[in-house]
Amino acid sequence: MTAKPRDFLQLPTDQARVVRLVDTQTALTGAAATWAKVNGFKGKPGQLLLVPGSDGEVAEALFGVAKDFDPAAIRSLAGRLPDGDWKIDNLPSDKAEVAAIAFGVGSYVFDRYKSAEGKPRPRLIAPEGVDVAAIERIVSACHLTREMVDTPAQDMGPLQLETIAREIAEENGATLKVTIGDQLLEDNYPAVHAVGRAATPHRAPRVLEIGWNLDKTDWPLVALVGKGVVFDTGGLDLKAAAGMRNMKKDMGGAAHALSLGRLVMQSSLKVRLVVLVAAVENAVSGDAFRPGDILSSRKGLTIEIGNTDAEGRLILADVLARAGEHEPDLTVDFATLTGAARVALGPELPPLYTADDALAEAVAAASRAVSDPLWRMPLWSGYRASLDSEIADLRNDSAAWAQAGSVTAALFLQNFAPATGSWAHMDVFAWNPRNRPGFPEGGEAQTLRAWFHYLSGRYGA
Numbered sequence: 298m299t300a301k302p303r304d305f306l307q308l309p310t311d312q313a314r315v316v317r318l319v320d321t322q323t324a325l326t327g328a329a330a331t332w333a334k335v336n337g338f339k340g341k342p343g344q345l346l347l348v349p350g351s352d353g354e355v356a357e358a359l360f361g362v363a364k365d366f367d368p369a370a371i372r373s374l375a376g377r378l379p380d381g382d383w384k385i386d387n388l389p390s391d392k393a394e395v396a397a398i399a400f401g402v403g404s405y406v407f408d409r410y411k412s413a414e415g416k417p418r419p420r421l422i423a424p425e426g427v428d429v430a431a432i433e434r435i436v437s438a439c440h441l442t443r444e445m446v447d448t449p450a451q452d453m454g455p456l457q458l459e460t461i462a463r464e465i466a467e468e469n470g471a472t473l474k475v476t477i478g479d480q481l482l483e484d485n486y487p488a489v490h491a492v493g494r495a496a497t498p499h500r501a502p503r504v505l506e507i508g509w510n511l512d513k514t515d516w517p518l519v520a521l522v523g524k525g526v527v528f529d530t531g532g533l534d535l536k537a538a539a540g541m542r543n544m545k546k547d548m549g550g551a552a553h554a555l556s557l558g559r560l561v562m563q564s565s566l567k568v569r570l571v572v573l574v575a576a577v578e579n580a581v582s583g584d585a586f587r588p589g590d591i592l593s594s595r596k597g598l599t600i601e602i603g604n605t606d607a608e609g610r611l612i613l614a615d616v617l618a619r620a621g622e623h624e625p626d627l628t629v630d631f632a633t634l635t636g637a638a639r640v641a642l643g644p645e646l647p648p649l650y651t652a653d654d655a656l657a658e659a660v661a662a663a664s665r666a667v668s669d670p671l672w673r674m675p676l677w678s679g680y681r682a683s684l685d686s687e688i689a690d691l692r693n694d695s696a697a698w699a700q701a702g703s704v705t706a707a708l709f710l711q712n713f714a715p716a717t718g719s720w721a722h723m724d725v726f727a728w729n730p731r732n733r734p735g736f737p738e739g740g741e742a743q744t745l746r747a748w749f750h751y752l753s754g755r756y757g758a
Contacts, residue, residue: 305375305404305436306397306429307420313382316358316374318366325359333359342370345377355379368396369668375403376734380417385424393424394432395667398746401436403735407447431564435749438560439742445552446727446740450528450545454500455493455576458525458551462505462574465555469562471509471570477501486575486619487593488600488611493577495532495585500578504616507572509562517626517756518569519561520715522616523554524609524632525576532579532605533587546740547609549727550632551576557631557745564749566756571623575612579605591689595619596713601686603694609634610706611693614713621715627656627755628720629748630710637702638724641674647743648674650707651721660721663751664744671723671744680705684712723748 307313319325319340325333329348333339338346340361350356358378362370366389374383388396400421408415423429445453445461459475466473478501481490486504493502505525510516526547530536536544551574558572586592590602592611595618600611609632620628638648649671651657657673664671683699686692691712695705707722714720725743732738 305401305418305420306423306432307382309384309422310382313384313422314355314357316360316378316383316385318362318385318387319359320362320364322364329357329359343373345374347379358383366392367668368392369399371396372399372403372735373733374735375400375419376737378419380419382420382422384422388424390424390426394427397421397424397427397432398435399668401432402439402742405440405443406737407444407739409444409448434560434563435746438556438745438749441559442549442552442556442727442742442745443740445555446546446549448545450578453545453548454527454578455503455525456499458527458548458555458574458576459503459505462507462555462572465559465562466507469509469559471507471562472511474506474508475503477503485595486615487595488615489575489577491586491590491592492579492608492612495580495582496578497580500527500580502575502577504619505572505574505576506619507558507570509570511569513569516567516569518571518623519752519756520571520573520620520623520625520628521554521558522613522620522628522630523551523572523574524548524613524630524634525551525574526609526612527576527578529579529606529608530581532581532608533585534605535581536606543728546728547633548576549725549740550609550630550634552727552740553631553723553725553742553745556742557748560749561752564753565758566752567758568752568756571620571625573616573620575616577608577612579608594713598691598712599689601689601692603692607693607706610709613710617710617713617715621717624717625715626718628715628718629723630721631723631725633727634724635703635706637706639726641701641703642672644726644728644730646670646672647723647725648672648703649721649723649744650674650676651719652676652711653719653721656719656721659755660747660751663754664747667746667750669744669747671747674704674707676707676711677701677704681708684709
């Protein structure tokens with residue numbers, strides 16, 4: 298699965314038509330003004346007007362933007378402009394790169410299972426002065442994330458995650474260690490084994506560990522950790538049909554970690570890198586783990602199972618503990634962890650959890666710089682008691698009185714986070730629940746660009 302972005306960027310050409318960015322105060326003249334008046338175009342944000350030339354063909358486009366231009370708005374143009382080459386002629390130079398990335402991200406189409414060829418797509422003339430190769434790498438990372446999430450579980454099992462990790466490692470001169478099936482018990486990944494053991498043998502659970510630049514011992518180490526539940530039935534606490542429908546996306550955290558890891562390597566950031574993915578299917582069989590079971594973990598803490606549908610935090614516990622053995626400077630985990638995060642912030646705004654105030658502020662600034670939203674949520678210590686168990690070190694489902702399910706899930710993970718450096722947890726949705734131009738319903742890359750922008754600034758190339 299290469300997930301190369303479609304041909305969305307072009308070199309300058311005389312054949313390109315122009316998109317003009319306008320707002321409600323822009324004074325239009327000539328034929329464009331007349332056409333805008335006839336069509337009720339007022340330059341409101343998101344409005345698009347195709348202006349015909351004397352031959353009746355589309356000659357230019359007017360696109361309404363806010364006075365404080367957000368380059369993320371360009372994303373919708375990739376799904377609304379007619380086929381052909383387009384140039385944005387009044388794009389602010391300081392926002393050109395983010396706008397080009399937005400157009401590229403908006404050009405994503407998942408048509409792997411379509412029998413008919415898709416319609417031709419518009420292309421953007423690369424704005425002057427941008428790094429085209431860097432833009433293509435970032436867009437490719439976003440496309441890879443989304444393609445992995447969109448692919449049905451029948452074709453995106455633990456083995457397929459392993460195959461993608463292997464391709465990424467081989468392309469970038471990295472190592473890959475795979476621990477699979479009962480070997481997980483021998484290598485001390487008991488929680489990963491417990492969650493994944495009910496799956497059929499060809500979908501056996503596994504831990505994937507990519508290592509890159511590990512010989513450069515004077516460089517800081519970054520650990521990226523991903524939840525790779527390729528399909529979540531809920532286990533013996535079986536989900537209802539509506540809740541199970543889109544559970545192919547429950548490996549979205551793994552998709553983010555692998556894609557961001559590939560981007561870090563391709564961009565030659567000055568870090569040692571470890572990417573850790575726990576790949577499992579939370580299936581139902583006679584060997585499935587049960588409510589009331591007590592699981593061991595790599596860190597040595599025991600976990601009482603209150604709900605088998607709270608499995609993501611269990612597999613993350615083991616791989617976060619493994620990340621800590623590398624003594625990282627920074628650890629970031631990505632997981633489609635809780636529905637409670639959507640209740641708190643909705644599908645478009647992923648919560649960030651960290652105890653490091655400086656890190657939170659810096660990542661928030663990176664988020665704003667590249668128009669890739671996130672929102673910091675509290676690791677509220679008052680809810681820690683909701684994870685107490687009478688018969689184990691902690692429980693995987695917090696007591697009902699705490700209510701804040703995304704917060705308590707993050708508090709659970711904090712027990713297993715590395716003791717060195719900083720740790721951050723992203724509870725991503727990895728999904729667009731509604732279809733709109735540039736945002737087709739389906740897989741979504743969330744905070745990937747923000748984290749890469751932050752990492753690039755902190756560690757450099």
